[in-house]
Amino acid sequence: MNTKTCGASRRAVLAAGLALAASAITGEAAAQQPAEVKVGLLVPLSGIYSRPGQVMRMGAEMAVEHINAAGGIKALGGAKLKLVQIDAGDSTEKAKNAAQRMVAQEGDLVAASAAYLSSFTLAVTEVTERAHLPVLTLSYSDLITERGFKYVFQTSATAAAQAETALPEIMKLAEATSGERPKTVAIITDNTAASVASVKPMKERLLKQYGLELVVDETWTPPLADATPLVQRVRATRPDMLFFLPTVISDAKLLLEKMNEFGLAQARIPVISFGIAVAEPDLLKNMSPELLQGVMTVVGNWGSKGHEALIEELRNKYDEPWMTQNAISTYGDMWIIKEALELAGKADKEAVAEALRSMDLTSGPTKYFPGGRMKFDDKGRRVDASFTIVQWQDGLPVTVYPPDLAMAKAFWSKK
């Protein structure tokens, strides 16, 4: 009995001593190395949306490497960024659970980037708003920044805003390259949230405003089983341009191939999409580049002029042939967070949120987003957020708008 107590206390003393020694060592280490600042990345890493989620991760990882290599957060004594990755899964419930887990178990996060699909972003930000964690998102949905939230920052122009500002630019582009102003348009869209949000303002007023007659108006629910009736209607009406809004890559492939069968490919009827689906690398793996020639899409962001080094690095490191919005925007998000930390001067989520609200830059992270300014309005929308138009040219989707980012000139084929 006696020896037992004695032994126990001896062990306790030993343990305490070791702990002391350990803390001394780590304390020393902490003093030598600047502290880490944790940044969250909550995107789908499993399930059907894992592919875009992984591309977002590539962008984030690259950015964190670059920021740390360039000396970390200077205002925090060169503190390094540390990326905390959380899988949003493949359903709204899982995304919300992941967000709850993130705020509950990663309490020292200062900001996060989330969550690809707009319905995931909506659910995730319900959680982060209540936890006062600032979240940057590339999702388009207008609803995200219409709820009066204070901790969500939308770097892309919203779907409605994109439609609103893109349509006149498309008209200009058509006039400039073909010499004619389009008069008729066909709209073929799937019924996902993003597509519907883009099409709705067009049908409600924009088409009328620009004197466009809607000759085909078709909606499908993914996955598309047969594109023949849709393409037949397009061929029968011969519109001056076709707005084609798929979300699923296989749908895009199906319709574009059918267009070719009907002799409408090579932009014989100019095809303009909204969103990233028609310019994903995966599309090129499944269909020949000739069929994509001339197809355009309006995207919130794209790896463009001035990003050549990044595009090159992404290709070498991750084998991604070009830089989609998912990569460049998430890359830029990390730089925005870095800038906010510099402004805040402390690794605190409230301070970072406040810095994001008051930020007004024309340099730094601004170059990773179209629009030329890094400022968020009361709703959390980026002021002057512009968009890019990307066109397939010789097997590569290149930026053709805005002019300062364009890597090639757009072409507009005639009927």
Added chain:
Amino acid sequence: MRQDRSLLAILVFAVVYAALSLTVTNSYYQLMMTLVLVWATMGLSWNLLSGYTGLVSFGHAAFFGLGAYTVALAQNYFGLSPWISIPIAAVLGGIAGLVVGLPTFRLRGHYFALAMLAYPLALLYVFEWLGYQEVSLPMERVHPAAYMQFSDGRIYTFIALVILVLVMLVTRRVERSRFGLALMAIKQNEAAADAAGIDTLGWKLRAIALSGMIAGGIGGFYAVVLLVVTPIAVFGMLVSAQALTVAMFGGVGTVWGPVIGALILIPVSETLHAELGAWVPGIQGVIYGCAIIAVMIAAPEGLFWTLRDRFFKRAPAAAAEAPPPSPENVVAWSAQRPRRTVGDEVILDVKGLSKSFGGLKAVQDVSFQVRKGMILGIIGPNGAGKTTVFNLLNGFLVPDTGEVLLNGRNIVGRKPHQLCAMGMGRTFQIMRPFQRMTVADNVLVGAFVKAATDEEARRLAADAIRRVGLADHADEIAGGLATRQLRLMEIARALAGQPEILLLDETLAGLGHGEVDDVIAVIRRLADEGTTIVIIEHTMQAMVRLVDHFLVLDHGAVLVDGEPEAVTRDPQVVEAYLGKKWGAYAHN
């Protein structure tokens, strides 16, 4: 006593869960604790319809989604608080249940399951078409509690716990009432249930309405928890599958099954997702799937039943085989058939009954009369149309021509359960005991048709059990009974409905020599007590000792109608269908 204990178990569960949730401060674990309850409730909703009736629904997301959208849209467009809209969602879910049930209950088995699959898919497209791809519940900053918005996640857990306990109590009550017994009877054998006087469509509609109410209500609450409603999130296949999985995993047909299922599956799936999702994306699904497969192989009926069978198994029934009823009489009866006096009052009058299935004339112009207190034996070779006659008599089939008068009233075209209420009881050639229910509960199913209260039903059932001599076995599980006892139990079930006339379909089939005598003794005693009996059999030997009158069928038509002595001597009958041996037996 048993009832008190199960009530206590629910209360203990609720208190422990509430106490546990009080200690949890991590908001993520709080959310998990809430979601476990949400899915347990959804599993119970599924269980109430599919678990008890056996009609598997792949479409419970329809009710769930309607509830979720009701709450989301009500708050967006009318500023209605979920406190009000969740009950509305429940009511709408119930109405949706009726609307879905009326056409879909015409289908059975796989066809029902497939048809149910269509509803949430259709609704998913409808809500997408309406433009509700994403609906978010507005954040209320002024009076959050009035809109069921709390910063403390534990309050959600408590609300969910209250809903779950309510649903558990409702389920438990259903399980123990004639409602539950009716559903269980439908699950075992819908035809038999119908014949036992159960209005199967009526009970099924009630079940789907109640089930829809629960799903609608919890769907509404889910919207409050998730705060964003999308068609995929609430009408998606995953929702229906989740309800089905937790119930199947935990055990169907019991209040505890879905609760156990949700308590295990939801945290496991989420933990796998959290721990492995960022490490090897997607591996969580593989492990989760394999784990479910492994458990289902080990416990195919669900965890609850498997554990109960292992740890709380009742003593096997066969150990204490009770002596057959009145052995001294049996000996006397089997020796020779005493002449019984039968009155002149005609209770059942069948006139010119015919039924064809396509080109096959199953029953052709069959006429006969059954007098009160009589035992009529219908014999004939296989395929002679005996069972078809029964099916025509008790309403499973509607005759092409002819009429059936029961106490002078034409009953053609009436439903089996209505006929049962009018005094037509029947048993089946193939026994379908309700395996997991006690003998008493099995018989009770048949008693409700005549009983106004559950009390009276229990009395009628006990009486019926006594009359067939199974009183000693009343509390045993039917699954453990021997064939003879099962036959007697089936008779008791029919008897419990106080039939005037009892149709017995091959009751003696599959019984050993001594067992036949036991059952014959019981049937004779029932006849002596005033029940009129019509019995089908193709074994002649036992019948000659039992019946007062024979009807011999062949190719759907009456061949001979007469006294046993006359029939067994009829050379046509003897040679063509029975063989000379039986004729000789009857002579003795």
